Amino acid sequence: MTTPLDRLKAEVCALHAELLRWGLVAWTSGNVSGRLPGSELMVIKPSGLSYDELTPEQMIVCDLDGKVVEGELSPSSDTAAHAYVYRNRPDVGGVVHTHSPYATAWSAVGEPIPCAITAMGDEFGDDIPVGPFALIGDDSIGQGIVATLDGHRSPAVLMRQHGVFTIGKNAKAAVKAAVMCEDVARTVHLARQLGPVSRLPQQDIDRLYDRYQNVYGQAPADKAAAAQAPAAAQTSAAQAPAAPAPAQAPVTVGSEGEPA
Ligand SMILES: [Zn+2]
Numbered sequence: 001m002t003t004p005l006d007r008l009k010a011e012v013c014a015l016h017a018e019l020l021r022w023g024l025v026a027w028t029s030g031n032v033s034g035r036l037p038g039s040e041l042m043v044i045k046p047s048g049l050s051y052d053e054l055t056p057e058q059m060i061v062c063d064l065d066g067k068v069v070e071g072e073l074s075p076s077s078d079t080a081a082h083a084y085v086y087r088n089r090p091d092v093g094g095v096v097h098t099h100s101p102y103a104t105a106w107s108a109v110g111e112p113i114p115c116a117i118t119a120m121g122d123e124f125g126d127d128i129p130v131g132p133f134a135l136i137g138d139d140s141i142g143q144g145i146v147a148t149l150d151g152h153r154s155p156a157v158l159m160r161q162h163g164v165f166t167i168g169k170n171a172k173a174a175v176k177a178a179v180m181c182e183d184v185a186r187t188v189h190l191a192r193q194l195g196p197v198s199r200l201p202q203q204d205i206d207r208l209y210d211r212y213q214n215v216y217g218q219a220p221a222d223k224a225a226a227a228q229a230p231a232a233a234q235t236s237a238a239q240a241p242a243a244p245a246p247a248q249a250p251v252t253v254g255s256e257g258e259p260a
Contacts, residue, residue, distance in 0.1 A: 005043070008034050008171075009059040012043045015175050016051045019098060022179045025051070030098035030178075033082040034171035037093065040064050042086055046073035077136060084142020085167060089149075094171030096178040099163035102185035103128075107158035113181075113188050114199045120188075121200055121208030122216070123180045125153030133160040141165075153209060156181040 015032045019025045028051070033044040043059050060071035066083035068075055076082070082095045098104075106113050106128075113128040115121055120128070131148035134140035145165045148157045155177040156166045164181055168174035191197045200208075 005036055005041070005061065006056070008036055008043045009056040009061075012045070012171055013054050013056045013059055015171050016045060016054055018175050018179070019096075020051050022182070024098040024100040024178055024182055026099070030100075031076045031078050031082075031096070032171055032175060033076075033079075033095045035086050035093045036061075041069060042082060044076050044079055044082060046071065047076050049073070078141070080137075080139060081141040081145065081165070084139050085145055085165075088142070088146045089167065091169070092167045094168040094174035096166045096168075096171070096174040097163065098178050098182070100178065100182035100185070102189055103156075103158060103164045103181050104162070105189070106130075106185055107163060108161050110160050112158070113185055114197060115205050116188055116191065116197045116199055117184065118200070118208055119180070120184045121205040122212035123177065124156065124184070125205060125209030125213075127199070128154050128156050128158060128181060128184070131157045131159045131165075133162070 012032055012034045016030075019030045019032065024030055028048055031045045033042050035042050040063055042062050042064060044062055045054065046058050046060050049058065058071070058073060060073060060075040060079075061069045062075055062079055062083060063069055064083050064087045066075070066079045078097050081097070085092055085095050103113070107130060110130050112130050113120070115124065115127050129148050129152060131144040134144045141159060141162075144159060145157055145167075149155075149167065155168055155174070156164055159165060164178060166174045166177035166181060168177055188197060
């Protein structure tokens with residue numbers, strides 16, 4: 001019988017194939033992690049293994065201090081950064097790190113990606129910010145991620161002269177943010193080659209973000225509830241259930257190591 005931990009290992013393992021599929025990684029230079037819901041555990045990739053060799057059984061289980069709890073191999077060299085994010089952001093269930101080329105190029109010049117196209121308004125609701133330069137090895141990278149994204153709508157941060165970290169309610173959402181981050185980094189870069197790029201007006205960014213986050217798509221339960229809650233509150237305040245909190249439930253996250 002599979003346990004939630006088994007399922008998280010399988011999910012985190014499988015999501016690494018998405019990094020390859022979307023062209024976000026070279027060799028072993030990216031990682032996905034997931035938080036085991038309702039626990040103080042995370043699942044992360046072992047360090048330095050090729051993506052196409054990964055198996056769910058190889059995934060490493062760590063506590064939220066980054067200490068290995070289960071697994072034969074060494075965890076990703078980015079484990080401390082992932083663990084710091086989980087410790088300090090209870091709403092985060094997934095973390096992804098890549099050196100995807102266009103987004104990392106923006107990080108190399110230390111410039112936020114301006115919110116210049118509707119797709120950015122949708123997914124990021126703002127510019128994609130730049131975090132501080134920090135070397136691997138302690139909590140510095142995690143501190144930079146958390147401090148930069150605190151109070152920011154963007155689930156992605158460009159860590160200066162390093163690469164991209166994304167967060168999500170679960171590992172899959174964090175992978176999606178990493179894919180979208182690279183996509184808009186490329187598009188805005190290309191636009192700049194053609195001429196000046198203007199940020200969208202804030203009120204339009206706000207409308208795009210609200211619609212995409214609350215209405216767009218096939219309305220999974222959390223979105224449907226969020227979208228209907230305001231109407232319910234207006235039309236039948238007496239009977240309407242309390243509006244659900246924004247999706248904050250801990251989700252599984254997996255993190256995987258940096259380049260070996
Ligand atoms: Zn890195």
